[in-house]
Amino acid sequence: MPENSQNSSVLVVGATGFLGMEICRQLVNAGKKAKALVRPSSDPAKVNALHQLGVEISEGDLKYPASIKKAMDGVGSVISTASSTFSRQEGDSIESVDNNGQLNLVQTAKDARVDQFIFISFYPMPGDFPLQTAKRNVEKKLLESKMNYTILQPAVFMEVWLSPAVGFDFPYSKATIYGEGKNKLSWISLKDVAMIAVASVDNKAARNSVFQLGGPEALSPLEVVRIFENHVGNEFTLEHVPIAALRAQKTSATDSLSESFAGLMLAYAEGDNIDMKETRKVYPFRLTSVTDFVQQVPVEQAI
Numbered sequence: 001m002p003e004n005s006q007n008s009s010v011l012v013v014g015a016t017g018f019l020g021m022e023i024c025r026q027l028v029n030a031g032k033k034a035k036a037l038v039r040p041s042s043d044p045a046k047v048n049a050l051h052q053l054g055v056e057i058s059e060g061d062l063k064y065p066a067s068i069k070k071a072m073d074g075v076g077s078v079i080s081t082a083s084s085t086f087s088r089q090e091g092d093s094i095e096s097v098d099n100n101g102q103l104n105l106v107q108t109a110k111d112a113r114v115d116q117f118i119f120i121s122f123y124p125m126p127g128d129f130p131l132q133t134a135k136r137n138v139e140k141k142l143l144e145s146k147m148n149y150t151i152l153q154p155a156v157f158m159e160v161w162l163s164p165a166v167g168f169d170f171p172y173s174k175a176t177i178y179g180e181g182k183n184k185l186s187w188i189s190l191k192d193v194a195m196i197a198v199a200s201v202d203n204k205a206a207r208n209s210v211f212q213l214g215g216p217e218a219l220s221p222l223e224v225v226r227i228f229e230n231h232v233g234n235e236f237t238l239e240h241v242p243i244a245a246l247r248a249q250k251t252s253a254t255d256s257l258s259e260s261f262a263g264l265m266l267a268y269a270e271g272d273n274i275d276m277k278e279t280r281k282v283y284p285f286r287l288t289s290v291t292d293f294v295q296q297v298p299v300e301q302a303i
């Protein structure tokens with residue numbers, strides 16, 4: 001059994017993703033032995049970047065339990081960020097990866113007598129949709145697994161939800177807002193989520209705990225737009241997607257991914273209510289605010 005010690009590795013599942021790569025970077029900076037689960041189909045440039053960081057590479061696919069057994073050798077902790085929502089290969093879906101694949105991973109880690117499992121979930125959102133069902137199923141299995149678990153339930157990532165990929169097109173001073181944009185969200189930087197995940201490794205205070213994670217200040221999307229406008233020096237053109245349209249999108253969705261995206265946009269429209277008071281006692285770091293984040297965006301592109 002790999003004891004949780006300086007000699008055991010931390011296996012990052014989802015290491016070629018935005019959050020997983022940042023976790024690997026921070027693990028290495030913290031002097032921890034990091035191992036990455038990558039797939040034969042993963043982007044070679046990302047696998048090479050992990051290799052350059054000094055991360056050990058192990059191949060496997062969550063859909064095939066036999067393929068991930070070997071990766072558990074010498075592992076004391078697993079951190080799983082994997083998801084099929086943005087990075088998909090043939091056969092990947094919310095059911096096969098986010099649900100069954102993650103359940104396979106929990107079982108494989110348990111069989112390998114891994115000491116700690118850190119799972120990146122998200123905060124309990126309003127409404128039922130397949131990605132939320134998958135996250136809760138994995139959390140439940142972890143709670144029953146008898147492994148030490150740390151379940152991290154972040155709010156929306158600034159790097160994703162304040163990016164052109166979801167219509168927050170700050171380089172062109174345009175933003176799509178889901179709903180009226182008046183309900184507050186606890187925007188968090190994925191760098192801070194990575195910092196908290198890394199700080200959870202071998203941390204007794206993080207054992208067998210569930211933490212909702214938000215940033216230092218909850219702000220409505222319209223308040224965030226004002227911060228960007230002040231920084232960029234341009235007024236934004238806003239396009240609102242009404243809640244009724246999001247509901248219709250969810251009801252008429254023909255696959256679990258589209259239904260889940262509609263569910264996520266509805267949750268954004270409704271806002272969240274994350275209280276970090278107790279969590280801050282375990283992770284007392286300075287967290288990135290939206291005002292800090294806006295300093296990092298390439299405003300020279302703004303027109």
Ligand SMILES: NC(=O)c1ccc[n+]([C@@H]2O[C@H](COP(=O)([O-])OP(=O)(O)OC[C@H]3O[C@@H](n4cnc5c(N)ncnc54)[C@H](OP(=O)(O)O)[C@@H]3O)[C@@H](O)[C@H]2O)c1
Nearest residue numbers: 014016017018019042061062081082083086087122156157
């Ligand atoms: N975006 C948000 O606002 C937000 C908020 C709260 C929580 N989260 C959660 O944060 C997590 C990380 O998000 P992210 O943006 O870093 O995701 P991402 O960039 O899309 O990365 C997904 C990772 O999962 C891997 N993966 C997918 N299918 C796999 C499979 N079958 N077997 C093994 N690996 C597989 C991908 O590997 P390949 O490169 O091989 O495809 C990739 O490394 C997700 O679980 C998400 O639900 C996100």
